[in-house]
Amino acid sequence: MLIPCPVCGLRDVGEFTYWGDAGVKRPSHREKEAGPWVPYVYERKNLRGKHEEIWQHEHGCRQFLIATRNTETHEVLDAKLAGPFGGDE
Amino acid sequence: MAGFRTDTFGTRIDRDKPLRFTFDGKPVEAFSGDTIASALLASGRSIVARSFKYHRPRGVFAVGSEEPNALVTAGTGGETEPNVQATTRLVSDGLVVSGQNAYPSVDRDLGAINQILAPFFGAGFYYKTFMGPMKRSWMWYEPSIRAAAGMGRASLSPDPARYERANAFADLLVVGGGPAGLAAALTAGRVGARVLIADEGHVLGGAIDLDDARINGTAALDWAKEAADELDAMPNVRVLRQTAVWGYYDANVLAAFEDCSAGGLTRARHWRLQARQVVLATGSYERPIVFAGNDRPGVMLVSAALAYARRFGVMVGRQAVLFCNNDQAWLNAAALVEEGLQIAAIVDPREDLPAELTQPLEQAGARLLTGHVVLAAQGKKQVEKAVIMAADGSGETVTIECDALLVSGGTNPVINLASQAGGAPTWNADVAAFVPGTQREAWVPAGAMIGAARLGEVLKQGAVAGQASCEFLGLRCPLPSFKVDSRGGNLRASVEDGGLKPLFEVKAPAGRRFGKFDKAFVDLQHDVTAEDIRLAAREGFESPEHVKRYTTLGMANDQGKTSNVTGLAILAEAREVPMSEAGTTRFRPPFVPVPLGTLAGRARGAQMRPVRRSPLHATHAAAGAPMAASGLWMEPRAYPRPGEAAEKAALREAAHVREAVGIADISPTGKIDVAGPDAAAFLDRVYTNLFSNLTTGQTRYGVMLREDGLIFADGTALRLSKDHFLLITQAAKAERVVTHLEYLLAIAWPDLRVTVTSVTEQYAGIAVSGPKSRTLVSRIVDGRDMDNRAFPYRDVHRAAVSGLPVVVARLSSSGEDGYEIYIGADHGVFLWKRLLETGKDLGVLPYGIEATDILRIEKGYPGAAEFDGRQSLEDFGMEKILSKKKNCVGRPLALREALTSQDRLQLVGLQALEGAAVQAGAHLVKGESAEKPGESEGHITSATYSPAMKSHIALAFLRGGRERHEEVLYAADPLRGTHNRVRVVDPQFYDPDGSRSNG
Structure with missing residues (x-):
């Protein structure tokens, strides 16, 4: 498997670490109730x-x-940067 | 005696270079270029192996990697290689080869008694026998069953051979160096594409030498040699010989195994091949026809017999009977006649064959038994006669004596790789074979693997595949033309034109038996018979995948190369469905057996994992400190005096720290630089406690939780300025803490203006501990008042040592007054030596990680052994560290009932009674005797002898432990055979009020 890193180009999957489903949205940091955190985790x-x-x-x-x-x-099919340097240009 | 060496040349052997090796202790003569199989056949040996289940004598059946029978063990001692295919391994002088699955030898094998017990060992024997009330008896029978059934034995000694892993990249990878593969590689290589061509053979050309043809006027074998030379000479082409491509993975990554055993430093090499385009030209295997006794030594594939004659000058028998159903086999028979094989009869179920096929055999004096089939092979230890009858079952049987019974049931395209990287194979009724299905990766098939039979056709397909790949890569590419003049030029090769009549099995007419043992084998390697498959069908198994697992058809290490399709045909017939409906199983890697050593490559022993060394490593080594691995780090255990054991030295060092002063290398500690305007706010979110109210120049211990509320890591944050922190974490967790923080900043809070940088290797760290540590540190640190009020416990300040910048933190993991000094990694040795010299009069001594551990256990500080990822804050009694003023990662879920319950495993201290040592790993039980320990109520995580407490002490997790202080329990350690009394106490053994470090 190859991943097109927006910074480094097409690289082997062995250089990458999987962190999970991007579709699962983290609750707001202010959320103190356990309920919304259970599906997230x-x-x-x-x-x-x-x-x-x-x-x-x-x-x-x-x-x-x-x-x-x-x-x-x-x-x-696609890979774009997340974090402060990411987002749609 | 069956096979023998002829006087004719043999294209693969060098008769001027005789070799000698041994098989089961007996010497065997061979020539350079022989395979183990060809040499054994030439020596007249017919039995080379014993079968998996019934211990039937078995001979060489094929000529290449499809061989099901001739598995041998090569080498001795640590270099022992079991399950080597005798047909692919070249012999070397002095090689020690032994037979497998036989005692005392393959010639006389006591396990052959299984043949008599055979009626009990049908399909699903284990499932049926060891179920229900018999299930428990499996444990009793298993060792003897495992010993009786099986293949070669691996050596228990370490393998001294060297293995390698390598990567290669190409525009085009051609798998298979037969005519189609050569044509593809030449086509693409000539226009400059970066081409890799891999072939499992020692010589390129595949089976081109079995075809009497001329290509563009050159004899086929010479053409192949010229083509190989041309490819070898091209700078843009790399030829990988003896390299079997065994796996096809996502994104056109293929795995290959290169057998380098013929010579050199490396025994085998694992290749990871990355190609933009792939041409699969994997050829085909001749397939057998199943009949009673078809596993007897002497039964062999027709093409294999021809290959042994041509390549090795070996005739596989004195008198042969051929049994075939296709025109190609007749051409091969004629070629065998020319090589000098005596053919007694040729048997074919078809009638009315063209004269050009029959004439050469008729002239050679062979009986032509068209319209007939072979019913059985008979003989004691090897085939002695063939029993033949009319194809329609009518009339009397004919028995013809022979010592070789050569079979050909047509060909099976080698579609394994195509199946790995594509859809299900499809049944092509015209060639009566499975051909590749749809493509899922960028590959093009060519040649015999898609059913091409004539050489001209094969070459053209190869060239077209090469051209198509080039065009896909954007290279314009002319198509080379091949003018082929071949004996098989007008070969009939399809069911429609009569060139092939599908026949997979000859069943004996009802009521006829041929000798005591007349099983008809489908899978020779796993001893699966035609009757086993029919039994599975009768018992309701329909899917080929289920039948495969139930009967073990095709599950041996040959992956059913000569048996799968035949087995499926028998299943289809039993189920009364056409082949196209019966389907096939999916092929999985590896296509050929791959020694595990090649996958490991050089990553073994010291090269298994990287080794991390402190900048002070050489200094510790010079001081004679024995080193121990702690995670990836090599750390000094202790600094023993001459003649002193490391364990004793550690106790002495720990006691010394409590009395005077010691220094320890803490460079492996994780050091993470956190900077930015939102750094304090960020730490508030990731630590359970508050950091924003920490003032510059202060430090604070903190705990991070995972999102699920369990403890992730602990550490200390040093506030170096308003926007700048240095986090100190356990060495073992440092990398994970960094990525955890990076993840949160990138995904959860991209708006926070913070950078996180691992600086573990940028700093050397030295801990100075003991009552005299302040005196020592104040002597070397410039420009900083070290007085208790000016530099209280848990303060951090920038300072200088001999003008070199340092960070000094007043921190202690020993429970004594202590300092941690961080300095640029390059100056670590300087600082270490400076401390030792300056503190000579104070009695300063270095102490290692064992003393460090003793000191922290005495103090009850949890370490890596306690933070094993299963604990909540409550388990440590640290719930107060979870701030109520703010939220943090993991807080909402940390408050769940299950994590705050008081009957969880809680940290306690243990004091050993009766002076006996306790060890980490022991369980805490109530039972007084080792025989009746009762249930585990907890376990010990860290244990030591405490010089300060003059007793063996331990940290442990005990169910509801904080309420159980003073209770007496037993530390049960059945592995080490101890069962000792311990008293539950507070984990802070030493100086519980902290006056020694704070004052």
Whole structure:
């Protein structure tokens, strides 16, 4: 599997670390009740097909990416930077 | 005696270079270039192995990696390689080869008694026998069953061989170096594409030498040699010989195994091949026809017999009977006649064959039994006669003596890699074979693997595949033309034109048996018979995947290369469905057996993981400190005096720290630089306690939780300025803490203006501990008042040592007055030596990680062994550190009932009674005797002898432990055979009010 890192180019998956489903939104930091945190921590859809995922180029530029991957074919369709340098241009 | 060496040349062997090796202790003569199989056949040996289940004698069946029978063990001692295919491994002088799954030898094997017990060992024997009331008896029978069934044994000694891993990248990877692969590689190589071509053989050309053809006027074998030379000479082409591509993975990554055993430093190499385009030209395997006794040594594939004759000058028998159903086999038979094989008869279920096929055999004096089939192979230790009958079952049987019974049931395209990287294979009725399904990766198939039979057709497909790949890569590419003049030029090869009549099995007419043992084998390697498959069908198994697992068809390490399709055909017939409906199983990597050593490569022993060393490492080594691995870090255990054991030295060092002063290297400690206008706010969010109210020059201990509320890591934050913190964490967790913080900043709070940088390796760190530490530190630190009021406990300040900038924090993990000094990594040695010299009169001594551990256990400080990822704050009695004033990562879930319950495992101290040592890993039980310990109520995580307490002490987790102080329990350690009395106490053994470090 190869991931097109927006900073480093097309790199082998071994350089990246998977951080999970990008579609699961973290509750607000102000949220003190356990309820909204349970699905965030424990519940995942395990989708077949297109999946937005968080990856870190840990053994590269260390940036976090939002990659769109087909979970059936492992094809990475797109990868964009997350974090302060990310977002739509 | 069956096979023998002819006087004819043999294209692969060098008769001027004789070799000698041993098989089961007996010497065998061979020539350079022989495989183990060809040499054994030439020596007249017919039995080379014993079968998996029934211990039937088995001979060489094929010529390449499809061989199901001839598995041998090569080498001795640590270099022992079990399950080596005798057909692919070249012999070397002095090689020690042994037979497998046999005692005392493959010739005389006591396990052959299983043949008599055979009626009990049908499909699903284990599932049926060891179920229900018998289930428990499996444990009793398992060792002897495992010993009786099986393959070679791996050596228990370490493997001294060297293995390597390598990567290669290409525009085009051609898998298979036969005519199609050569044509593809030449086509693409000539226009400058970066080409890799891999072939499992020692010589490129595949089976081109079995075809009597001329290509563009050159003899086929010479053409292949010229093509190989041309490819070798191209700078943009790399030829990987003896390299079997065994796995096809996502994004056109393929795995290959290169057998380098022929010579050199490395025994085998694992290749990771990354290609933009792939041409699969994997060829085909001849398939057998199943009949009674078809596993007897001497039964062999027709093409294999021809290959042994041509390549090695080995005739596989004195008198052969051929059994085939296709024209290609007749061409091969004619070629075998030319090589000098005596053919007694040729048997074919088809009638009315063209004269050009039959004539050469008729002239050679072979009986032509068209319209007939072979019913059984008979013989004692090897085939002695063939029993033949009319294809329609009518009339009397004919028995013909022979010592070789050569079989050909057509060909099976090698579609394993295509199946790994594509859709389900499809049944092509015209060639009566499975061909590749849809492509899921960027590959193009060519040649025999898609059913091409004539050489001209194969070459053209290869060239077209090469051209198509080039065009996909954007290279314009002319198509080379091949003028082929071949004996098989007008070969009939399809069911429609009569070139092939599908026949997978000859069933004996009802009521006829042929000798005591007349099983008809489908999978020779796993001893699966045609009857096993029918039994599975009768018992309701329909899916090939289920039948495969129930009967173990195709599950041996040959992956059913010569048996799968035949087995499926028998299943389809039993189920009365067409092949296209019966389907096939999916192929999985590896296509050939891969020694585990190649996957490990050089990552073993010291090279298994990287080693991290402190900048002071050489200094510790020079001081004679024995080193121990702590995670990836190598750390000094202690600094023993001459003749002193490290354990004793550690106790002495720990006691010395409490009395005077010691210094320890804490460079491996995780150091994380957190900076930015929102740094304090960020730490408030990630630590359970508040950091924004910490003033510059102060430090604070903190705990981080995971999102699920359990403890993630602890550490100390040093506030160096308003916007700048240095986090000190456990060495073992440092990397994970960094990525945790990076994740939160990138994903959860991208609006926070904070940077996180690991600076672990930028600083050397030295802990100075003991009542005299302040005196020592104040002597070397310039420009900073070290008085208790000016520099109280938990303060941090920038200062200088001999003009070099340092960060000095008054922190202690020993419970004594102590300081941690951080300095640029390059100056670590200087600072260490400076402290030792300056403190000589104070009695300063270095102490290692064992003394460090003793000191922190005495103090009851949890370490890496206690923070194992399963604890809540309450388990440590640290719930007060969870600030009520603010939220933090993990706080909402940390407050869940299950995490705050008081009957969880809680940290306690243990004092050993009766002076006996206790060890980490022991369980806490109420039972007085080791025989009846009762249930575990907790476990010990850290243990030591405490010089300060003059007793063995331990930290442990005990169910509801904080309410159980003074209770007496037993530390049960059945592995080390101890069962000792301990008293539950407060974990802070030493100086519980902290006056020694704070004052």
